[in-house]
Amino acid sequence: MDGKFTRETLCRAWLQNAEGLSWRAQETLLAYFGSGEVIFDLLGGTMLAIAGEKAYKSLVNSKNEGLERIEQRLLENDAQLVVRGTSGYPYLLEQINDPPHALFIKGLPADDEKSVAIVGSRRETRYGRTQAYNIAKELAQHGVTIVSGLARGIDTAAHEGALAGGGRTVAVLGNGIDQIYPPENTELARRIVDQGGAIISEFPFGSAPLAHHFPIRNRIISGISAATLLVEGHARSGTMITAGYAAEQGREVFALPGMVDAPGSAAPLRLLREGANICTCAQDILLDMRWEGERKSEEKVQVSSSFTPEQQVIVSALANEQKYFEELITLTGLSPEVLTGELAMLELDGVVESRAGRAYALLTK
Amino acid sequence: MLARTKCFALQGIEGVPVTVEAFVSGGQFVFSMVGLPDAAVRESRERVFAALKNNGFTTPTGHVTVNLSPADLKKEGAAFDLPIAVAIAIATRQVKPMDTSGILLMGELALDGRLVPVRGALSMVIAAHEHGMREVILPAENAAEVQAVQGMLVYPAHTLYEAIMHLTGAAPLLAQEQKSYQEYRDQRQISYDLSSVRGQAGARRALEVAAAGGHNMLMVGVPGSGKTMLARCLPGILPQMTLEEAFETTRIHSVAGMLTPGSGLMTERPFRTPHHSASMPSLIGGGANAAPGEISLAHNGVLFLDELPEYSRVALEALRQPLEDGVCTITRVRAHTQYLSRCMLVASMNPCPCGYYGSAVRQCRCGSHEIKRYLDRVSGPLLDRIDLHIEVDAVPLEEITDSKKGEDSATVRQRVEKARALQLKRFEHAGITCNAQMNNKHIEELAMVSSQANAVLSKAMEKYQLSMRGYMRMIKVARTISDLRGEEEISAAAMAEAIQYRTLDAKYWSR
Structure with a gap:
């Protein structure tokens, strides 16, 4: 065995990698026997009683393969193991009631003071996706680590935003790290x-993304974060579970308001009613968390003098909210061909953006 | 004795002359047919014999040989019944020997001797005229189809008896009156008129641009926004077909057996809507006898693909080449056939699987990955061949119920025809007819982009990261818009409008 991992680390990896070993059983084993090495060396009848049959079988099997196999798997995946109570283990995660005994990590260990979890629906809307992206990006620019679950939808937008902001982002998986x-x-x-972030998981190598893994995983997402921001979610969803954990763990909970009639607004609006902090932009979080002092003054959409008369009419018609093409024809009184051309010019100049369904809206920064 | 009659075999939409020879000699009864007849032709013996008998003739005795020459050309279909029956009647001396080499005979026989209409009558008559024949006897129900062919004496016959009595001179048939193309055009009726489309000013404008330049078009919109209705209006605002175009289209439909019996020349541009379960051969043509596909049936008209992503990928990809070339080549073991396929492709699709992405009235319930997977079924290369991309909004109910009628198709068509006239003049020496057909060289030499328009275009290139092909497509559409405006050079305003018709793929497909 070379020097990359100590024998104790490999034994703990062996223990963490056991299929079906519950958090509580592992807690008992560690309390009773003291260290991973002892458990590995003395594996026997007492442990069968504590761990249960399935986990014991898995432990025996992988013991027979030898510690070299575990080491090999770690090396193959370029992963490390951080053990609870040692350096590199996230301080914030240590504080929760049931922190993982050890974590598989790819990338830099996730011990961040300033970190925000951004979670939300996998069936997101354009609104939610844009907001998650923008908030993540701005927070990242202020040195905040963005934590999320690498799922489709809001999670992906949050990770992407953090990367675009040049910041660090951590993804917590509901399956094996391989x-x-x-x-x-x-x-x-x-x-x-590659960008200095991390991917972490407490699940054994090769575990599939099973439905019951995700609620377990969600306690880590909120646990390693100082605050949790919920962007969009349906009434009964995993995002609500994460927000619940965050509150339980004594972390700040933020919610981004949405339109009251959209199904994706159910979760954030309920949280807001129950007393979550409102988040309308990254500044809200930075201020409430006391990570930043002053609120910057907002920029206003300028009505440029370089607009043609038609463009001025269009811009003022769009002042309050997005409008569909047919509505714009009625509002502006322009012919379809003129309107089409002027909208193209406004879009090219970055004043207006076109949205799905042939809707147009003013582009705000 | 030996007798000869003339008829034509079909190869694609072309007619190839075939001589039918019948030879009867003494001896025991033997019947043989040579010259690569297919099953339908070989079976004609049974129909011919029954028809002869039921029309007062006797069936031959002795050694009967029927030869279809040239011998190495495969003969298909039932159109040979009549020439075979006449040849046998002459060869058995029931009819006096005569020269029928200048007369085209065609028709399938029923057992009682009635003449049944055949596929491809128009193609055969046109080919016969090119070969110097000036007379034709055909089933009465095929007569209307060939009424517009000038310089041909057309004798519609109902039975084998009538045909033979005409040939012997015992009871001559009356030649059908010819009809000029003008008369056909005057009868033209538009089945779907634009005036029945309410609201949709943006989509109507795009439709007009598409018609004026012959551009392919893609409509994206929520269910019930009227995409299909808009597409159906397109043939009505396209310019009238020329006589040549009408002949081309009618021939293809005639060969495919798609003409309603008794109908004349097609003057309305075809509108084809193959279902999305359509296979590749049914779209581009094929099958054992290399029949024309939907894209050829839509020649000079519109091929409408509703719910574009639902079509099989193979079928869609196969459309690319015929769309580009205006002709599709079908190669089979024995047949190598080309069909014209110069049509406008109009496609429609929902923006997402549930259909309501971006809708003002209903919440979309698709995840972004589902939308992406749905959109990705339409390949980039196919999108690149569609010049105009537009979104169709759902029309609010109040617009449907109480809005003033939109312009009718005739008014729009006048503008389209004016724009097309400008294009015909521009492309006089270029060998093409409309803006959509321009290649890079034509664009370079003939498109006339003003410097202001060029500035707008380079800005758009940068913003939307357009490919070279996308760049050329924008110029083509801008050229059409300028033609509608009557501008010599493409103005900045025309270019800006054209850009809006090409930004959809940036919005939907690049996420």
Whole structure:
């Protein structure tokens, strides 16, 4: 055995990698026997009683393969193991009631003081995606680590935003660290690690992303974060579970308001009613967490003098909210061909953006 | 004795002359047919014999040989029944020997001797005219189809008996009156008129641009926004078909057996809507006898693909080449056939699987990955061949119920025809007819982009990261818009409008 991992670390990895070993059983084993090495060396009848049959079988099998196999798997995946109570283990995570005994980590260990979890629906809307992206980006620019779950939708937007802001982002997986789910985020996962972030998981190598893993995983997302921001979520969803954990763990909970009639607004609006902090922009979080002093003055959409008369009419018609093309025809009284051309020019100048369904809106920064 | 008659075989939409020879000699009864007849032709013996008998003739005795020459050309279909029956009647001396080499005979026989209409009558008559023949006897129900062919004496016959009596001179048939193309055009009726489309000013404008330049078009919109209705209006605002175009289209439909019996020349541009379960051969043509596909049936008209992402990928990819070339080549073991396929492609699709992404009235319940997977079923190369991309808004109910009627198709068509006239003049020596057909060289030499328009275009190139092909497509559409405006050079305003018709793929497909 070379020097990369100590024998104790490998034994703890062996223990963490056991299929079906509950958090509580591992807690008892460690309390009773003191160290991973002792458990590994003395594996026998007492442990069968504590661990249960399934976990014991798995422990015996992987003991027979030898510690070299565990080491090999860690090296193959370029992963490390951080053990609770040692340096590199997230301080904030240590504080929760049931912190993982050890974590598999790819990238830099996730011991961040300023960290915000951004979670939300996998069936997101454009609004939610844009907000998650922008908030993550701005927070990242202020040196805040963005934590999320690498899922589709809001999670992906949050990771992307953090990367775009040049910051650090951490993805907590609901499956073994040797695979990426969903597969289309493989490339994103690689960029997260390359850009100084981390991918972490407490699940054994090769575990599939099973439905019951995610609620367990969610306690880590909120646990390693100083605050949790919920962007969009349906009434009964995993995002509500994460927010629940955050509150239980004594962390700040933020929610981003949405329109009251959208199904994706159910979770954040309920949290707001129950007393969560409101978040309308990254500044809200920075201020409330006392990470930043002054609120910057907001920029206003300027009505430029370089607009043609038609463009001025269009811009003022769009002042309050997005409008559909047919509505704009009625509001501006322009012919379809003129309106089409002017909208193209406004879009090219970055004043207006076109949205799905042939809607147009003023572009705000 | 030996007798000869003339008829034509079909190869694609072309007619190839075939001589039918019948030879009867003494001896025991033997019947043989040579010259690569297919099953339908070989079976004609049974129909011919029954028809002869039921029309007062006797069936031959002795050694009967029927030869279809040239011998190495595969003969298909039932159109040979009549020439075979006439040849046998002459060869058995029931009819006096005569020269029928200048007369085209065609028609399938029923057992009682009635003449049944055949596929491809128009193609055969046109080919016969090119080969110097000036007379034709055909089933009465095929007569209307060939009424517009000038310089041909058309004798519609109902039975084998009538045909033979005409040939012998015992009871001559009346030649059908010819009809000029003008008369056909005057009868033209538009089945779907734009005036019945309420609201949708933006989409109507895009439709007009598409028609004026012959551009392919993609409509994205929520269910019930009227995409299909808009597409159906397109043939009505396209310019009238020329005589040549009408002949081309009718021939393809005739060969495919798609003409309603008794209908004349097609003057309305075809509108084809193959279902999305359509296979590749049914779209581009094929099958054992290399039949024309939907894209050829839509020649000079519109091919409408509703719910574009639902079509099989293979079928869609196969459309690319015929769309580009205006002709599709079908190669089979024995047949190598080309069909014209110069049509406008109009496609429609929902923006997402549930259909309501971006809708003002209903919440979309698709995740972004589902939307992406749905959109990705339409490949980039196919999108690149579609010049105009537009979004169609759902029309609010109040617009449907109480808005003033929109312009009718005739008014829009006048503008389209004016723009097309400018294009015909521009491309006089270029060998193309409309802006959509321009290649890079034509664009370079003939498009006339003003410097202001060029500035707008380079800005758009940068913002939307357009490919070279996308760049050329924008110029083509801008050229059409300028033609509608009557501008010599493409103005900045025309270019800006054109850009809006190409930004959809940036919005939807690049996420």
